[in-house]
Amino acid sequence: MSLTGIFLILFLVVHLAGNLQLLSNDGGQSFNVYADFMANNPLIQFISKGNFFFILLHAVVGTGLWLTNRSARGGQGYAVKVTKATNTNAGFAKNMWFLGVIIFVFIVVHLAQFWFQMKFGEVGADVVMVNYGDGDVKDLYALVAATFTNLPFVIFYVVCMVVIAFHLWHGFQSAFQTIGWNHPKYTPIIAFLGKAYSILIPLGFAIIPIIFYLNHA
Amino acid sequence: MKLTLKVWRQKNAKDKGHFETYQVTANEHMSFLEMLDVLNESLISEKKDPVYFDHDCREGICGTCSMVINGQPHGPMQGTTACQLHMRHFKDGNTITIEPFRAKAFPVVKDLVVDRSAFDRIMQAGGYISVDTGQAVDGNSIPIGKETAAKAFDAAACIGCGACVAACPNASAMLFVSAKVSHLGLLPQGKVEAKRRALNMVHQMDEEGFGMCSNVTACEAECPKEISVDNIARLNREYIGAAFTADEK
Numbered sequence: 001m002s003l004t005g006i007f008l009i010l011f012l013v014v015h016l017a018g019n020l021q022l023l024s025n026d027g028g029q030s031f032n033v034y035a036d037f038m039a040n041n042p043l044i045q046f047i048s049k050g051n052f053f054f055i056l057l058h059a060v061v062g063t064g065l066w067l068t069n070r071s072a073r074g075g076q077g078y079a080v081k082v083t084k085a086t087n088t089n090a091g092f093a094k095n096m097w098f099l100g101v102i103i104f105v106f107i108v109v110h111l112a113q114f115w116f117q118m119k120f121g122e123v124g125a126d127v128v129m130v131n132y133g134d135g136d137v138k139d140l141y142a143l144v145a146a147t148f149t150n151l152p153f154v155i156f157y158v159v160c161m162v163v164i165a166f167h168l169w170h171g172f173q174s175a176f177q178t179i180g181w182n183h184p185k186y187t188p189i190i191a192f193l194g195k196a197y198s199i200l201i202p203l204g205f206a207i208i209p210i211i212f213y214l215n216h217a
Numbered sequence: 218m219k220l221t222l223k224v225w226r227q228k229n230a231k232d233k234g235h236f237e238t239y240q241v242t243a244n245e246h247m248s249f250l251e252m253l254d255v256l257n258e259s260l261i262s263e264k265k266d267p268v269y270f271d272h273d274c275r276e277g278i279c280g281t282c283s284m285v286i287n288g289q290p291h292g293p294m295q296g297t298t299a300c301q302l303h304m305r306h307f308k309d310g311n312t313i314t315i316e317p318f319r320a321k322a323f324p325v326v327k328d329l330v331v332d333r334s335a336f337d338r339i340m341q342a343g344g345y346i347s348v349d350t351g352q353a354v355d356g357n358s359i360p361i362g363k364e365t366a367a368k369a370f371d372a373a374a375c376i377g378c379g380a381c382v383a384a385c386p387n388a389s390a391m392l393f394v395s396a397k398v399s400h401l402g403l404l405p406q407g408k409v410e411a412k413r414r415a416l417n418m419v420h421q422m423d424e425e426g427f428g429m430c431s432n433v434t435a436c437e438a439e440c441p442k443e444i445s446v447d448n449i450a451r452l453n454r455e456y457i458g459a460a461f462t463a464d465e466k
């Protein structure tokens with residue numbers, strides 16, 4: 001869980017850095033050129049395969065963990081139960097699997113909307129080509145802009161980013177504790193970075209659909 | 218003070234169990250267990266079956282007084298066992314719900330009594346040192362750094378009560394196991410078997426059907442001896458290290 005989680009944490013940083021180019025004021029040129037590079041670079045494609053694999057592995061191991069832990073609790077539950085936590089949010093920590101399932105659904109919808117269209121969509125119908133003087137590239141920018149003029153999608157994306165923030169609020173520092181990295185000097189730094197990360201990264205993702213909606217709808 | 222108690226009654230391991238409601242008059246100087254003694258005296262005088270609960274030392278060191286009081290193992294006070302919990306922390310007219318520790322690995326024996334022999338088997342798997350330490354030696358003959366001694370001592374404060382398991386949403390015994398592994402593994406006499414100990418105790422914990430730690434830290438919040446989850450990180454380090462470098466299969 002920990003190692004795949006840390007990989008996904010790193011992935012989100014790179015993914016956000018790329019996506020923020022959607023906000024540059026050049027009608028999508030830099031973003032489309034970047035997307036074309038990502039789609040055709042063999043190293044990136046290799047990492048991308050690994051990323052798919054790690055998401056699945058994380059989800060499968062997480063589901064196994066959830067089942068084991070549910071069975072360990074035993075049949076009879078408590079009539080009254082107070083769960084306190086000392087250095088995480090107990091509500092998020094207890095519900096990592098449910099938060100994860102929402103994230104998984106999000107990932108599927110998200111891939112169907114963008115990744116699938118780019119890779120398998122029909123040119124001319126699903127995606128159009130643009131030319132910035134260096135050969136034709138697919139206009140992912142236009143696809144994104146079209147999606148985010150749809151209010152329900154914008155709300156869906158923003159809500160899912162909040163869910164990811166909750167998952168990471170617990171997950172970030174939990175991942176370090178799991179591999180045994182606990183140190184009087186570094187643990188407070190990890191805790192701070194975890195909180196900053198789990199607010200800023202989902203926030204960065206969430207502003208993209210919001211800005212697109214405000215500018216284009 | 219007048220209290221309403223909702224107590225879990227269960228005849229034996231097979232019985233389904235249910236809550237029974239009782240009225241008790243206690244005073245605020247009593248401990249929680251003394252309040253239950255009052256209830257039991259009146260049940261016995263009415264020729265009814267008293268409420269079974271575990272207890273021994275009644276001074277917070279044996280770890281037997283297991284019960285969940287209003288949703289918290291050992292009740293609402295931090296760093297306090299049920300036997301050391303005083304009735305002054307409750308108010309006249311309160312309703313108090315009392316349940317046994319719940320976990321698959323801690324089956325109910327009767328009422329509030331659960332079978333915690335799983336902890337004994339985890340101890341048998343590695344919670345000891347086999348070097349002959351001989352007679353009690355002079356305390357300073359093996360120099361041990363202050364920080365190490367303090368950490369080992371804090372971990373040694375674990376009384377094996379099982380509140381960590383009862384509190385944990387995963388019913389994980391990691392805080393208990395990590396306290397034992399830290400207590401023994403930090404000191405020179407225990408270092409010799411540190412790797413084998415970590416592997417075997419974790420293995421036994423899994424065998425017994427405890428869950429896996431997902432760092433919720435509910436254990437640390439409820440532990441009557443305030444054992445720190447830093448010990449769990451140490452156990453994880455020991456375990457990962459031992460898994461890669463152990464001297465035997």
Ligand code: HEM
Pocket residue numbers: 001002003005006008009012055058059060062063065066096097098099100101103104164167168170171172173174175176178430431432
């Ligand atoms: C953006 C995607 C995701 C990221 C960045 C992420 C990150 C993390 C991290 C860092 C942890 C902590 C690991 C540990 O403490 O050892 C974690 C735990 C967990 N994740 Fe994810 N995760 C993601 C998606 C998912 C998905 C799709 C599921 C699917 C069901 C899922 C299920 C879980 C579960 C059950 C845990 C709890 C285990 C624990 O707390 O130790 N996650 N995640």
Ligand code: SF4
Pocket residue numbers: 280374375376377378379380381382392393396436439440441442443444
């Ligand atoms: S770690 Fe704390 S809660 Fe767990 S058995 Fe030891 S004393 Fe009890």
Ligand code: FES
Pocket residue numbers: 271272273274275276277278279280281282298299300301
């Ligand atoms: S009876 Fe011994 S710790 Fe409570």
